[in-house]
Amino acid sequence: MIKHSSLLLCFIFASISYAQNSSKNILEPTQDSIKKRQFIKHLGNGYLPTKYFNFDLRYLIKYNQYEGVRSGLGGVTNDQFSEKYRINSYGVYGFRDHRFKYSIGGGFRVAKKTNTWIDLSYTDDLRETGSTKFLTDGRFFQFFEPRLLNIDLFHKLVTKAINIEHELDPKLLTEAEFAVSNINPTYNYGYVLDGNIVNSFHLSTAKISLQWNPFSKFEVTENKVKETKKGYPQFTLQYTKSFKDVFRSDFNFSKLDFRTIYRIGSKKEGLSEITLVSGITNGNTPLTHLYHAYPNNITKETVMQRFSVAGLNSFETMYFNEFFSDKFTTIQLKHYIKPFNISEHYKPQIVLITRYALGDIKQPELHQDVTFGSLKKGYTESGFEINKLLFGFGLSFTYRYGGYHLPEFSDNIAFKFTFNVSL
Template sequence: MHKHFILLFFILCAIFVHAQSISKEEMAPKQDSIKKTEFLKHLGNGYLPTKYFNFDLRYLIKYNQYEGVRTGLGGITNNAFSEKYRINSYGVYGFRDHRFKYSIGGGFRLAKRTNTWINLSYTSDLEETGSSKFLTDKRFFQFFEPRLLNIDLFHKHVTKAITIEHQLTPKILTETKLAVSNTDPTYSYEYILNDNNAIKSFHLTTAKVSLQWSPFSQYESSRKRLVEIKKGYPKFTLQYTKSFDDLFKSDFSFSKLDFRTIYKIEGKHSNPSIITLVSGITNGNTPLTHLYHAYPNNINKETVMQRFSVAGLNSFETMYFNEFFSDKFATLQLKHFLKPFNISQRYKPQLVLITRYAIGDIKNPERHQNVTFGSLKKGYTESGFEINKLLFGFGLSLTYRYGAYHLPDFNDNVALKFTFNVSL
């Protein structure tokens, strides 16, 4: 089922990319060219626009090891509906777990100049255990999300939240979120608290503050809102999370601090170098659901070809899912894009050299019951390369695991995968 789904998705991706390859010369000029540009811009951001409502393409179809095929619809109202109010919602169904998931929310704008919004939401869905997301990340649409195919460790959550978006300055974006969640792992798991009580499912009340600073980007006002016209580097993102014990029946008290910086060095011939540093630390009683997993993307199969899947954009391709969890960690990723091979005017594959490093540790691993995982305290290293854009946006990736966590069997250290890189 897994392999058939990947093959089907590759075919759909190829058709999609081929449709986008029509040159501008082949399109007859029309008076509605501006509308077409706006339409393609929405589509590139993952939306299919209609008069009052923009459908969200993220929810159409996905696949993971727990839900199997996950499909549904979602979207958000646009400015034609209202410039001061918005409604957003989605509903999806998993064919393997036979469950509906959904979210409904809305917001109202307090200040136009600072793009300040207050949003309310109610969500009943799944979340990957050990994932950590920044609130201020721009909405990044991927027609195909590689890591999602192989994830099997999820927890259910029902979350009621209120968020405040605020543009502090043109170069500083902030978002604050207060959330109350009921969390229930889909796997056998218990956390041992200080009083030796074992908790299987739990309540969390969290406050989260996120800040994104782009000091070298350039912005301009467009249609009464700020638009980033030139991306400058480095970019910095900082996020603080606090879980309050006994507030709204919360079971845990812990804090988290997450940091990320991205630095891009432009080359002369479309061959930049990208350096990404991500780190996080948590203190207090933190369940496995809210620890860090360091972005693994390798499934536990015997041979290299059985593990053959799709490489992620910023994941560790040789690190097995659920192999490591940390309460403090740091990852450093280096990518260098070589000059594209000028085979023809339209066929220009590109070689990318990659090195990744991760280090971390965890206190009191014995509190996490019915799960087995390791520590990253010795430092994890992998290196390899990608050859991108070989055919319809597809390429190949080869990565090798070495250093302190090198495995005895040579084949267990090798990851051979597809890559998929395309943008509208």
């Protein structure tokens, strides 16, 4: 694990250096500071811009326990190519599973005023079992995505989807999707459905997602609405419905997911952050679409063997595949203490953290060939981070206690490093 982490960290430094060198090469000395800031903003959002096409840095290289090193290219056309049409695609290769994955898509804008787009896509890739993604999240980019290093439970999916984006208001975003998917778990798994065990299956799902940021501020620049200040709290709501017998779909279930984030203060002077995530499913729901509460601890004997990288919002002492739920709630409390002003460029910061998860599952016996627990007793962990000690790296210490405290003291401890960098 440490070996793989070291290799990936070397790449991170190389990526950052490349981005900085690219900035110098692409931007001529005569260009003004506004264009430079726009270029840096593109990099911060995970894109390397060119004249007609923005390369997506998310696909350059990643690592997980199933694919090993995952590398490829991807991107999307920009406004210089067209303001009415866009093409986006990617292709990657897993060096451990020896398999190509790809996505091909494109869209057209229906209404400029409400930024309404219709997109079509075909995707052949992997997805982490038990994970939930909100449609309106758009994209979230990090140079380093810590949880990916340790994930080993994936399912293959081939998905055809049509997607509609629409801004009811700059503060209220909506997105809807209808998708038909073929799903095949990469691990031994069967679901007891109508007396038969199903190992792979078809799903036809409809989703609608709402993102409401009532306290954010916006302004119109160059005929585009841009967010100038993030306001809190922020609210996200998503409803998913799977239709049995529609395009050969095997399951009939529904999901309702909710998230809110609230922040007080600023990271420079001291910041408190509360994140609440909740979800519930109803009907016959396979393991692929249940909830896992975002664990980030690998099953190894000693603390140092489990040494890896702490995530942003994951449970650091919760072992992968330890719990699955059909209804759950998590709440995370973080307090960023004012950074230590040691020098202009060296300002380490302490973050105090407490996380709590509560959940349950009605019929675990329907899920065959897998073993997991529920969260009905309540899961608690607390700890702290010391961030930006050296080149963006820091340390994290977390302790597991309460209803799921383990008999062996060392099994309740997670000691990891953190990585924080921004452009």
